Each structure stands twice: as structure tokens, then as C-alpha cells.
Amino acid sequence: MTATIALPRVRAGAPSRRTLLLLLPMLAIFAIGFAAPLYFVIRFSLEHFDAAGTQGASVTLEQFVTIFTTPLYGDLILRTLGLALATTVISAVIGYPLALAITRGPRPLRAPLMALVTIPMLTSVVVKTFGWQVLLSSDGMLQRTLDAVGLSSVKLLNTTTGVVLGLVHTYFPFMVVSLVAALSAIDRTTEHAAASLGSTPGQVFRRVTFPQSLDGLAAGSALTFVTSMSALVTPQMLGGGKVSTIVTVIYQQATSAQNWPLAAALGVVLLIITLVILSLQTWAVRHVSRR
Amino acid sequence: MTATTRPRDATPITADPPSDHEDKDIVLQMRTVSVSYGATRVLHEVDLSVRSGELIALLGPSGSGKTTMIRTIAGFAHPTAGEVLLHGRKLAGVPAHRRNIGMVFQNYALFPHLSVADNIAYPLKVQKKGRAAIKARVAELVDLVQLTGHAAKRPANLSGGQQQRVALARALAMDPELLLLDEPLSNLDANLRREVGEEIRRLQQRTGTTTIMVTHDRQEAFGMADRMAVLRQGRIEQLGTPRTVYRRPVNAFMASFAGEANLLPGTVTGSGPDTQVTTPAGTLATPDQANQGSEVVVMIRPEDVRIGPPAAAGTGVLPASIVESFYYGSSLVVQAEASGVRVQALVTGAATTWFEAGQQVSLRIDPQAVVIIPDGERE
Numbered sequence: 001m002t003a004t005i006a007l008p009r010v011r012a013g014a015p016s017r018r019t020l021l022l023l024l025p026m027l028a029i030f031a032i033g034f035a036a037p038l039y040f041v042i043r044f045s046l047e048h049f050d051a052a053g054t055q056g057a058s059v060t061l062e063q064f065v066t067i068f069t070t071p072l073y074g075d076l077i078l079r080t081l082g083l084a085l086a087t088t089v090i091s092a093v094i095g096y097p098l099a100l101a102i103t104r105g106p107r108p109l110r111a112p113l114m115a116l117v118t119i120p121m122l123t124s125v126v127v128k129t130f131g132w133q134v135l136l137s138s139d140g141m142l143q144r145t146l147d148a149v150g151l152s153s154v155k156l157l158n159t160t161t162g163v164v165l166g167l168v169h170t171y172f173p174f175m176v177v178s179l180v181a182a183l184s185a186i187d188r189t190t191e192h193a194a195a196s197l198g199s200t201p202g203q204v205f206r207r208v209t210f211p212q213s214l215d216g217l218a219a220g221s222a223l224t225f226v227t228s229m230s231a232l233v234t235p236q237m238l239g240g241g242k243v244s245t246i247v248t249v250i251y252q253q254a255t256s257a258q259n260w261p262l263a264a265a266l267g268v269v270l271l272i273i274t275l276v277i278l279s280l281q282t283w284a285v286r287h288v289s290r291r
Numbered sequence: 292m293t294a295t296t297r298p299r300d301a302t303p304i305t306a307d308p309p310s311d312h313e314d315k316d317i318v319l320q321m322r323t324v325s326v327s328y329g330a331t332r333v334l335h336e337v338d339l340s341v342r343s344g345e346l347i348a349l350l351g352p353s354g355s356g357k358t359t360m361i362r363t364i365a366g367f368a369h370p371t372a373g374e375v376l377l378h379g380r381k382l383a384g385v386p387a388h389r390r391n392i393g394m395v396f397q398n399y400a401l402f403p404h405l406s407v408a409d410n411i412a413y414p415l416k417v418q419k420k421g422r423a424a425i426k427a428r429v430a431e432l433v434d435l436v437q438l439t440g441h442a443a444k445r446p447a448n449l450s451g452g453q454q455q456r457v458a459l460a461r462a463l464a465m466d467p468e469l470l471l472l473d474e475p476l477s478n479l480d481a482n483l484r485r486e487v488g489e490e491i492r493r494l495q496q497r498t499g500t501t502t503i504m505v506t507h508d509r510q511e512a513f514g515m516a517d518r519m520a521v522l523r524q525g526r527i528e529q530l531g532t533p534r535t536v537y538r539r540p541v542n543a544f545m546a547s548f549a550g551e552a553n554l555l556p557g558t559v560t561g562s563g564p565d566t567q568v569t570t571p572a573g574t575l576a577t578p579d580q581a582n583q584g585s586e587v588v589v590m591i592r593p594e595d596v597r598i599g600p601p602a603a604a605g606t607g608v609l610p611a612s613i614v615e616s617f618y619y620g621s622s623l624v625v626q627a628e629a630s631g632v633r634v635q636a637l638v639t640g641a642a643t644t645w646f647e648a649g650q651q652v653s654l655r656i657d658p659q660a661v662v663i664i665p666d667g668e669r670e
Contacts, residue, residue: 193400195387196365197414197465204388207413211404 041271044264063265077269080245084229086164091172091224092217099179099216114180121173129166129237136162136238158240166234171227175220182216183209215285222281226274246270316343317379318501319364319469324373326359333359335525336373341469346495346502348512351522357505360522361471364503365394377468393467397474399458401446407457408433408442414465432460435494451479452487459491463498470495472504476511484508488515509549513537521548537592543664546590553591553634554664559583568661572632572654573609577661588664595660596636598625598646602653607661609634609654613646629654 046059067073102113120128135142136156143156156162186209194208195201232247239248246266254263319341326334334356341347349357362368364375366387375382382390402410408429415425433442436456446454455475462470475491476484492515495502506512512519513533520530528548529541540546543554557570559581567576568589581587604610611629623638625646634654638644646652 187398187400187403189396189398189400190402192365192367192387193394193396193461194402194413196390196392196394197461198388198391198417200388203417207417208402212402214404 041264041267044260045268047261047264049259049261063261064269066262067265067269073266076244076246076249077273080229080247081273083160083164083167083235083243083245084225087167087171087228088175088221088225090164090168091175092221094168095172095175095179095220096217099176099183102176102180103183117173117176120169125170125233126237128170129233132162132166132169132238133157136165157238158242160239160243162238163235163243166238167228167231170231170234171224174223174227178220178223179213179216182213182219185216186212218281218284222277226277229273230270317341318343318377319503320376320379321360321364322374322376324360324363324370324375326356326363326368327371333525334363334370337525337527339520339527339530341501341503343501344499345517346492346504346515348516348519349503349505349522350507350509350512350519352507354524355522356525357507357522358473359525361394361473361503361505364469365392365471366390391465391467392469392471393462393465394471395455395458395462395473395475397477399446399454399478401454401457401461403446406443406445407438407449410446410457411460411464413461418465428464432464435463435498436460452483455479455487459494463500467500470500470502472502474505474507476506476508484511485514491515521545523548539662540590541665543588543590546664551593551635551637553593553596555589555591555632557587557589559585559587559663567606568663570632572629572634573604574606575656575661576606576658577663578658579661579663581663590662590664591634591656591660593624593635593637594639595656596634597655598627598636598638599653599655601651607656607658609656611652611654613648613650613652615648616646618645627652627654 045063046061048058048060048062098113098117102110102117105113134140137143138155138157140157146152146154146156154161156165190208190212191204194204199207229245230247231245232251235243235245235248236251239245246269250263250266250270253259253266317340319339321337321339323336323338324334325332325336337356337360339347339360349360351357359368363370364382366382366385370383377390377392402413405413411432412425412429415428420428429442433439436459438453438456438460441449441453446457449457455478459475472491476488479487488511495515504512504515516533518530518532519536521528521536523544529536529545531539536545537549540549540552546552546554555568555570555572555575557568557575559566559568560574560583561567562580562583564578565576566578566580567574568587570589575589575591577589599608601610602608609629611627611634614626614628614633616626617624621639623643623645625636625638627634627636636654
């Protein structure tokens, strides 16, 4: 931005020291709360680990070498991404119609639907997951229904299916909230205009409403993907030790194996994946809206 | 009160062509259309016939029902009584997308995710026209609305006036049987309005598109319309050419709504060519007819009041004193008092001179300028 007008320049320049002072508490919280832990995680990930459990002071990339050369960890990363992708796609498929109903549906239905979506967000994950354990267990309602319709080969508790179910339930509200925000930001007269220009309601949705909601879909997908990828409680409790993700392995390595360097290195890998996905989302939004 | 024009006798200043409701080239017809939202009645038994190729302006203050009227025609609102016909076929039950009525929205409602060219191509793509045909038609329309060189831009990167032309081109692309313009100039800078209004009018005449325009600005309506319908509280107060509406208002409300007006109560004396009205300000001759002795209201537009040197009172000559003057560059607005009655005059042209407060003058009013208001009760 060019400072061709005198007034804002004076205003922006003069109180810079006071501005800095006012920012100090926030900067301190940021340093203690975010920068320091991140530094320690990265620092741990570069340490050596030996069977005796002591950690050397040297800087080494051996944890990352282990992660990228052991097929076990490659599979783990792919499986985690697959789980997050499945959760995101299912959330989008369920969430889009719901968001449409909340923004375009009959007025008396809108608030109750929104409440139904947001109330689970306000409930503890542990409580929700215990609930799912009961529902998914071998004598639970869902498994019994499956058995009754001859699908007894499909097991729910302690399987990937069960974990995805739990993850969708926990994280799809993020998708719905993002979509509701995007859909309600659309100028409704563009939909009326499309109708007056000869579009059937289906064409209005395909050509006008949906393309304008892509921002929200991208944001909701990124949010759902990233959060479900880094979930611990749901895969731990509904997977019963049989479904491992990057996060459950980090948990095992940090607690039972006491291998902090490996746990930290896996954490860094997870963080990098997260950053890549968020930048992809940002890029996609820019690309779509300002071609 | 009826919702149609009160036809006047052949006085020199009525210019309305005779209205023929069986006319073959009537594009749109509204027959006693009423629209209610819940308990609120927004339109009351409105009648309107729009002839092929004409531009009708619906003029009225906000809440007068003018927007409801075009929303009803477009298919976004539905009559609770009466019927709307397009080329003689009833529109009840025909959804908006099958009416072939183009609409330009007040905020233009351009598709933000599509380029100018894709916005204009939209109705053609929906109609599944061939790619080459679409390209040719879009290029033609881009030229027509003078947006050459902007076709690849997104609407957000255009000025308000350009966005409006895109909206117009998009609506014209579908070759609509009727074009609706909702407050087409209200989102533009004041200094652009007249220019864009005149451009829309030229475009409308060149394409011969039958058009209904909604506006709350009487200058826009006067400048652009072939005929105008003035709405008030959900009814059409008067329908006619701008000239008729301005010169032949059907009542005192219309007289003041269409422009500045001196409204004087008076008593009719004489008859035939000698009809005169005696008002508190003085006696005025008029070509209009009214029963001798009846109480009426006459209207004189300020620009028809000429200011002359002091003179004795006579028919159409009112001795007066200047109260105050306001100079607006192109015109001078003068408030004068004739026998204690306020009369406003508008002086224009190079001969415009200043008048001092208290100066003695005479107000001269030609018989042609004196109009008896039919429905003369003062509001």
C-alpha cells in the first residue's frame, strides 16, 4: 500500500512503540503457549533415542529416517490420511443437504436443525464416544440391526468403520457450520436472477448456488480433515487398539514406549501435513474466487 | 377512484393515444391484480396493459407496491386475486424460469463466480444453444452495451455502471418477451444517473424490447418512459404519458407528486370559452370546462408563472410582492404573494434577473397554464 495521504501515515507511524507495548501480553502468551512448545517438539524430534531410554544431546535426523524408511510408518500415514479423507467426504455428503435445509428450508425448521448440529459440538468427546461404544458394541442396537438384515460380516466396534462413524459424528458439525456460513452469504437475488434467466431449480443450484458455496466447502473440508486426522479419543476408544493412526502411535510412543524423539518426529510430520492441507485450501479459495 | 387515466376532452395538451384494450400488440396485461402478504394487502386491484415496444415506468414512493408489481410479473410473488397475462396466456402457475421475462435486479445480481462473458452467456447456456451461436451472441451484446475489452473480467472488478450494463446484456441475451428493470439507476452516482438512464432508453428503443421499469425518482420516469403509472398505497393513481401526468394530474396529490405545483382553490365563473376561476389570488382564465359556480382547485406550474412590471389586477394578471428568491444557476425560484396567497414562480433563461424581497411585480398566467384538477379535494 502506498502512503500518499499524509494523515494515515502520521497516525500509523507515531504510536508504534505504544502499539508494541499493548501487543506485549498477547506476544508473551503466544511465545509461552505456542512458540515454546513447538520449539521443544521440533527439538525432541531431532534427538537420538536408545534402548536405555536416555536421550543424547546431539542433533540427528534419524527419527525421520526411521519414519520414512519403515513401511509400517508409511502405511500408518496413508491410513490416517484415508481415515480423514473418508470422514471429510462423508461429512460433506451429509452436511451439504443439512446446510441447505438450514439456510433455505422452511423457516420453522431452521433453528432446531442448527441446534441439532451444534449441540454435539458442545458435548465432551469422551461422553459421545462412550455413547458410540454402546451403540456399536456386538449387542448394541446398530450391530444387531446389521445382523438382523444379514450383514453380520460387517463389524462396527473396534473396526475402521466404527472409527469413521465416530469421527464423522464428532467433526461434521465443522463442515455444516462452514457451509451454513457460505450459503447464507450468497446473495439470494443471484438465484432469483438465474430463475428469471430460464434456469430450472436444479440448474440454479448447479450453476449458481453450488459454485458460490465452494469457499465454504473448502474451508469445512480442510477443518474436518485436519481435526479428524489429529483426533485421539475416537480412534483410541472405538478402534480398541486395532485401528492405529499417527496420533494413537504418538500417544503409545510418548507414554508406554517413552520414545519421545519418535513421538515428536511423528508430531512434526502431522504438523507438516496439516500445513500443506491448509495452504492447499487457501490456494484453492484464491484460485476459485479470483481467477 | 378508478385505476386508469381519466380521459379528458381534446384539449391541446393531452397527448395520450387512444387506449384500446383489444389491441393485438398488447404484451402484458394485469387484470384487477391484488397481492397480499399475510393480512397486508400490498396491491389493490391493479389494471395495466403494456403495448409492444413501449417502456412503462412504475413510479411511487417506497411501500407503494411498485416492486411487488414487477415481482408478481416476474413470478416471484403471486396474485391473491386477478390475473396476469403475457401475450394473452395466463401466467398463473407458470414458474419464473418458464416465463421468458428478463429482469434486471436493483443490485444487478450478477454471478460473482462468472466472468462478464459467462454472465451474459448464462441464459444461452441454459437454453442449450450451440457454442458458436453463444459466442457470437455474447460478442454482439458486449458491443451493444459498450463493454468491449471487459468480457474476461469478474463483476467485482467493474464499476457500478459497467455492472449494470452487464446485467442488462444478460437479460437481453435471453431475448425476453418483456424486460423488467428494478430501480435501474438507484445504485449509481447521482451525476451518472441521467446519462445511464438515457443510454438505457436508447438501448431499449434500438432493441424494441417491451420494458417495465420501477423507480421512485420522477425525473427518471419522466425522462425514460413512454407512459408512466404512479402508484400510491398499492393502487395506480394515474397512468399516462409523462406529459399527461405532468400537465393533467387527476387530483391534487398527483399535481404535487409530478412536480412543483401552485394549487389554488376557486369558484368557476363563466362558461365555454369564457370560463374563469376566481381564486383568492385573483381571477384566472382557463380552457378547461366546469360547472358554473362549482368549487374547484386549479393547478399552475411555477414555470408558467411569468413575472412582469407592476400592473393593475385583471384576468391572468395578479399584482404581487416578492417574498424571497433562490438562485440555482439554471433557474431562479421566486416566492411571491398575491393578495396574501403564496405563489411560486420559476424563471429561467438568459433574461433571468434578481428580484428583491418586497419588490412590487405582477404575476402573469396564460389561460393554457391554468388546469382544473378533476378530483379537486385538497390533501
